[in-house]
Amino acid sequence: MDHYEKKILKIAAVDIRKGIMTSTHAAGSGHPGGSLSAAEVLAYLYFHELRVDPQDPQNPDRDRFVLSKGHAAPALYSALALRGFFDQMEILNLRKLGSPLQGHPNMNLIKGIDMSTGSLGQGISAAAGMAKGARLLNKDINVYVLCGDGEMAEGIVWEAVLFAAHNKLDNLCILVDVNGLQIDGRTKDVMNTDPLDEKFRSFGCNVYHVNGHDFDYLDEAFGHFHENAGSEKPTVLLLATEKGRGVAYMESEAGWHGKAPDDLQYRIAMAELNAHRMALEVL
Numbered sequence: 001m002d003h004y005e006k007k008i009l010k011i012a013a014v015d016i017r018k019g020i021m022t023s024t025h026a027a028g029s030g031h032p033g034g035s036l037s038a039a040e041v042l043a044y045l046y047f048h049e050l051r052v053d054p055q056d057p058q059n060p061d062r063d064r065f066v067l068s069k070g071h072a073a074p075a076l077y078s079a080l081a082l083r084g085f086f087d088q089m090e091i092l093n094l095r096k097l098g099s100p101l102q103g104h105p106n107m108n109l110i111k112g113i114d115m116s117t118g119s120l121g122q123g124i125s126a127a128a129g130m131a132k133g134a135r136l137l138n139k140d141i142n143v144y145v146l147c148g149d150g151e152m153a154e155g156i157v158w159e160a161v162l163f164a165a166h167n168k169l170d171n172l173c174i175l176v177d178v179n180g181l182q183i184d185g186r187t188k189d190v191m192n193t194d195p196l197d198e199k200f201r202s203f204g205c206n207v208y209h210v211n212g213h214d215f216d217y218l219d220e221a222f223g224h225f226h227e228n229a230g231s232e233k234p235t236v237l238l239l240a241t242e243k244g245r246g247v248a249y250m251e252s253e254a255g256w257h258g259k260a261p262d263d264l265q266y267r268i269a270m271a272e273l274n275a276h277r278m279a280l281e282v283l
Contacts, residue, residue: 001219005048007283009215012043012082014277017246018270019078023094023101025266030094030103033256034148035075037179037212037241042079044218045144054084057111063141064130066115068123069148069177070104071258076113077101085112121154123147124174128164131172131234142225146175150182153191158203161234165204168232173225174205176236177212179243181254200236212239248272 016039024030046052051063067076074094081088086100093099100109104118114130117123127145134141151157164172176196184190193199200207206228211217225235243257244250247269261269 001048001215006215007280009040009043009047010280011277012047012079013039014246014273014280015082016043016075016078018273018277019081019088019091020074021247021261021266021269021273023074023077023091024260025263026092027095027260029258029260030074031071031258032074032247032260033181033243033250033253033258034069034177034179035072035078036245036247036250037243038069038072038075038146038177039246040213040215040241041146041175041177041218041239042075044215044222046079046083048219049222050144051142052083052112054112057085061139061141064114064127064143066123066127066130066143066145067105067117068127068145069120069151070117070123072146072148072177073101073103073105076105077110080110080112083112086110120148120151121156121160124151124157125160125163127174128160128167128169128172131164131169132167134171135167135169142171142173143169144173144175146177148182149176149178149180149187149193149196150190152176152187152193152196158199161200161203161205164234169234170228170231172234173222174200174234174236176238177241178238179241181243181252181257183254183257185254196238200238205234205236206231207236207238210237210239212241213245246273246276 020035107113131143210221250256
């Protein structure tokens with residue numbers, strides 16, 4: 001990845017964060033913390049990795065993305081709007097009555113959403129099914145699913161991983177946003193699922209640890225996924241991230257899992273993000 005490509009992705013990540021703050025502030029509710037931690041990986045997916053076309057969102061040969069941690073919908077909506085799937089002003093209608101942008105993604109309402117999610121654990125199951133379906137149809141389709149680390153306590157997750165490994169789904173890329181926090185506090189205190197890497201390997205997956213906020217590391221990690229084509233194993237990328245990343249007062253604070261910023265907090269966050277964006281533009 002060259003300097004220009006990386007700059008574009010860094011700016012996209014900031015713009016995704018701006019969309020997260022704008023939408024949750026407008027709604028007066030939502031989940032900014034775990035949305036902010038996923039900004040880089042969503043920027044990489046939608047502006048570098050995924051074979052998707054906003055002008056042909058239902059192309060049967062497109063790659064698929066499933067947001068298993070469906071409460072991070074503000075991040076996905078922001079990425080989709082930036083990519084051109086719908087008008088960016090629509091994010092101001094997050095969670096409003098009659099809006100297609102509800103608190104969790106609805107595939108029947110929004111172009112670019114491949115699966116309705118919200119009940120944790122079900123997204124990864126759907127993604128495994130999509131990957132299996134692509135194989136049955138002999139289609140060159142990759143399926144990507146983003147899970148939360150708190151979600152790893154769900155039994156259905158591991159059933160899906162067993163299914164994916166048993167069916168040799170090397171077209172499935174499982175991304176885990178390991179920010180260490182969930183609504184009730186630290187994941188290791190609520191339900192310790194470590195060591196995740198050993199668990200996934202024992203279930204039959206290729207596993208990589210990744211700095212989820214660094215595009216060089218993300219680029220290398222997705223390169224491993226493509227190199228593993230033919231390995232007959234799903235790929236798991238454990239993304240080391242920080243909850244609330246990019247907004248100083250939200251960083252590493254579990255309290256921002258499901259709380260929207262007030263007017264003053266919104267202005268502070270946007271000033272910080274705008275300054276970061278301006279600094280990137282002059283690099």
